[in-house]
Every structure is written in structure tokens, then in C-alpha cells.
Amino acid sequence: MYTTELDKNAARQTPPLSMENPDLLAAFEARVANDEFIEPKDWMPEAYRRTLTRQISQHAHSEIVGMLPEGNWLTRAPSLKRKAILLAKVQDEGGHGLYLYCAAETLGTSREEMIDALHSGRAKYSTIFNYPTLNWADIGAIGWLVDGAAIMNQVPLQRTSYGPYARAMIRICKEESFHQRQGYDLLLQMMKGTDAQKAMVQDAMNRWWWPSLMMFGPPDDNSPNSAQSIRWRIKRETNDELRQKFVDATVPQAELLGITVPDPDLKWNEARGHYDFGEINWDEFYAAVRGEGPVAKERMKARRAAWDEGAWVREAADAYEAKQAARRTSAAA
Amino acid sequence: MSKDWPLWEVFVRTRGGLDHRHAGSVHAPDAELALRHARDTYTRRMEGVSLWVVKSSDIIASDPAQAGELFAPAETKIYRHPTFYDLPDAVKHM
Numbered sequence: 066m067y068t069t070e071l072d073k074n075a076a077r078q079t080p081p082l083s084m085e086n087p088d089l090l091a092a093f094e095a096r097v098a099n100d101e102f103i104e105p106k107d108w109m110p111e112a113y114r115r116t117l118t119r120q121i122s123q124h125a126h127s128e129i130v131g132m133l134p135e136g137n138w139l140t141r142a143p144s145l146k147r148k149a150i151l152l153a154k155v156q157d158e159g160g161h162g163l164y165l166y167c168a169a170e171t172l173g174t175s176r177e178e179m180i181d182a183l184h185s186g187r188a189k190y191s192t193i194f195n196y197p198t199l200n201w202a203d204i205g206a207i208g209w210l211v212d213g214a215a216i217m218n219q220v221p222l223q224r225t226s227y228g229p230y231a232r233a234m235i236r237i238c239k240e241e242s243f244h245q246r247q248g249y250d251l252l253l254q255m256m257k258g259t260d261a262q263k264a265m266v267q268d269a270m271n272r273w274w275w276p277s278l279m280m281f282g283p284p285d286d287n288s289p290n291s292a293q294s295i296r297w298r299i300k301r302e303t304n305d306e307l308r309q310k311f312v313d314a315t316v317p318q319a320e321l322l323g324i325t326v327p328d329p330d331l332k333w334n335e336a337r338g339h340y341d342f343g344e345i346n347w348d349e350f351y352a353a354v355r356g357e358g359p360v361a362k363e364r365m366k367a368r369r370a371a372w373d374e375g376a377w378v379r380e381a382a383d384a385y386e387a388k389q390a391a392r393r394t395s396a397a398a
Numbered sequence: 399m400s401k402d403w404p405l406w407e408v409f410v411r412t413r414g415g416l417d418h419r420h421a422g423s424v425h426a427p428d429a430e431l432a433l434r435h436a437r438d439t440y441t442r443r444m445e446g447v448s449l450w451v452v453k454s455s456d457i458i459a460s461d462p463a464q465a466g467e468l469f470a471p472a473e474t475k476i477y478r479h480p481t482f483y484d485l486p487d488a489v490k491h492m
């Protein structure tokens with residue numbers, strides 16, 4: 066998801082490597098191959114800069130939009146404890162967005178440009194957040210499955226070649242484990258409840274399982290930019306490798322919960338040492354990328370409303386600073 | 399021209415006795431709000447006992463392309479390291 070190119074115009078926006086100074090390019094490639102970190106003021110090929118800017122900002126947007134499906138349940142959490150936990154989790158996601166926007170800004174794109182790209186619909190974000198949260202168990206399923214998939218994706222990025230991105234990922238990964246555990250804990254508790262509560266958990270699983278698998282992006286034979294991204298260490302494992310890891314880790318957790326994975330083809334493959342699983346509906350994935358997910362329009366509307374309704378706060382802070390600055394000048398005069 | 403608030407670099411002292419270390423950055427219209435944003439962004443789990451914020455534009459950085467020349471003087475001075483001195487075994491604990 067986070068390392069998946071969701072923008073089909075990406076290739077057109079990325080200048081070819083043949084336009085770069087060959088000596089600088091060779092030195093850059095050697096540094097990256099040698100597992101060195103690239104820092105903001107170092108020379109880098111334009112394609113690296115643009116690919117990373119898209120990837121990191123897309124990741125940042127995903128964190129920010131990801132606050133919406135959960136924020137939706139804050140006022141309806143079933144207890145004060147669960148409300149406090151969910152609030153802390155949603156606040157963390159906002160923090161993740163901020164770390165990542167800062168990392169992307171070091172590549173030369175302003176925060177304003179990125180926010181504008183998101184709100185105008187030009188920028189992409191993870192398809193998972195265009196699905197609705199229909200019952201309280203969805204909040205558990207998001208923590209367990211969606212944050213679980215995010216962890217699979219993000220852990221290898223702690224060693225990504227771009228320093229500011231790697232450092233943001235380290236900070237984020239430290240916080241993600243709480244997200245997944247609180248989600249699983251929530252589901253465990255519901256599974257000790259009434260039949261209706263157990264049915265809610267299974268219903269959430271049925272709706273979130275496949276979209277979670279889609280989060281890892283299209284199959285490897287359909288991810289054209291992967292090879293270069295892996296060479297540049299801005300992606301460290303392929304979509305299919307990460308997806309398989311996620312399935313292998315998650316199926317036993319579903320069994321422990323006592324729920325069914327909604328995939329009749331799922332079975333342990335002794336020879337491979339992995340679970341085999343069914344075909345993913347990629348038409349649904351590409352539709353979600355195109356912004357046709359069930360609640361895509363609602364999400365963008367909510368984002369823009371939050372931005373517009375917060376304008377007075379930003380303006381007041383600006384006015385206050387202007388007044389203070391004027392006072393400083395007159396005191397100095 | 400960007401209408402973004404200025405960028406501030408955030409330094410966190412995680413415990414008494416330790417240095418302030420760079421944690422990341424925040425946008426804020428003034429120093430006071432920069433400190434508040436820094437607290438909410440970088441110390442949500444008691445990661446700090448003290449914060450510094452400094453406007454990013456006030457930081458003067460060395461040029462990575464010149465790093466070779468800049469740090470060259472130290473390269474040849476291996477006698478600055480204790481291991482340079484080969485002392486007889488009879489000298490203990492030095």
C-alpha cells in the first residue's frame with residue numbers, strides 16, 4: 066500500500082535516468098547499493114526524488130485519511146476506557162501523518178502543495194480507508210488487520226535508503242504495535258460476549274479480510290516500478306512477499322479468536338511452508354484506487370470540511386503572531 | 399509563495415542528564431505554538447522532560463558535498479587515539 070504506486074500517471078511525471086549526470090548517478094547508485102543513507106542535501110536523481118515524494122506523501126495522506134473511519138466511532142465507543150484508547154490511537158495516526166509530511170517536505174515539496182493535492186483529489190491514499198466502519202467490531206478489525214498489514218509494510222521501511230523517511234518509520238513502528246494489540250484485544254473481548262457480539266466480529270472479518278490483503282498492492286507481475294524501487298531501497302520486499310507474510314501471521318490469530326477467514330481456498334501448504342489463499346478481486350482494488358470505494362467521496366468531503374472549519378484557528382494564530390511581531394518591533398524602536 | 403507556517407526543528411531531552419536530541423520538525427506560527435505542537439507530536443508517551451525548538455531557517459549546515467575536505471584534517475591524526483600507543487604488557491590499566 067504505502068510502497069505501491071497508485072498513481073497511473075507516475076511514469077509520465079518521472080524524468081528518465083538517462084537525463085542525469087552519469088558520474089553523479091553512478092556514485093549515488095553505489096552509495097545506495099552499499100546500504101548508505103541519502104540525506105536531504107545529498108545529490109539524488111530526479112526520479113528518486115519524485116518517486117519518494119509521491120510515496121511518502123501518499124503514505125502521509127493515508128495516515129490522515131485513516132483517522133476518519135475510526136474517528137467516526139469516537140462518540141459511540143461502548144466505554145470510557147475504549148474511548149480513551151481509540152482517541153489515543155487516532156491521535157497517533159495524526160502524528161504519523163505529520164512525521165511523514167515533514168519527511169516529504171525535505172525533498173522540496175511544501176506541506177501546502179501536498180494538502181492541496183489531497184483535497185483536490187489529485188493525490189492517492191491507501192484504498193482501505195474507502196470502506197465504511199459499520200459496527201463496533203470494525204474498530205477492532207481495523208486495529209488487528211489494517212494496522213497489522215501496515216506493520217508488515219512499514220517494518221522493512223525502517224531501513225529505507227532515504228534518511229528522513231527511515232527515521233519517521235522507526236518512530237511510527239514503535240507506536241503501531243499498540244494499535245494492533247488494542248484492536249485484537251477489543252475483538253477478544255467481544256468474542257467472550259453474546260452471540261450477537263460474536264456475529265459482529267465475524268461480520269467485520271468478512272468485510273475487512275479481502276481489502277486488507279489488497280493493501281499490499283497488485284501482484285508482483287503487475288507492479289512495473291517495483292524493480293527500481295527495490296534497487297533504490299525505497300521498497301524492501303515485494304507486494305506478494307509481504308502479503309504472504311501477513312496471511313501466515315494472521316490466520317492463526319483468527320483461529321485463536323474463533324472466527325472464520327472468508328476464503329474457501331485458504332489452506333496450509335506443507336510443501337511451501339505457507340498458507341495458500343484464494344484469488345483477490347483486483348477489479349475491486351482498481352476501482353477503489355480510482356476513488357470508487359464505497360465511501361471515497363464522503364472521506365474527501367470530511368477532509369475538506371475539517372480543513373475549512375479549522376481555518377479560523379489558523380487565521381487567529383497568524384493574527385496573534387502578527388500582533389506580537391509588531392509589538393517586538395515597536396519595543397525595539 | 400507557500401502560506402505554510404514556518405518550520406521549526408524539535409529537540410527532545412528524554413531524561414535528565416541526557417543531551418537534547420533532534421526528533422523531527424513541526425510547522426507553527428510562533429515559538430510558543432511550536433513548543434505545543436512539538437509536545438503533541440513528539441512526546442505523547444512521556445518521551446521527554448524538556449523541549450527545544452529552533453526555526454529551521456536559522457540552522458547553518460555544512461555542505462555534504464564538501465564533507466571530504468571539511469573532515470580531512472582529522473583523517474591523518476591516528477595518534478589521537480589511545481590504541482596508537484603500543485605499551486609494554488607490564489603497564490596495566492592505562
Ligand SMILES: [Fe+2]
Binds near residue numbers: 128157215237
Ligand atoms: Fe499509522
Ligand SMILES: [Fe+2]
Binds near residue numbers: 244
Ligand atoms: Fe496505526
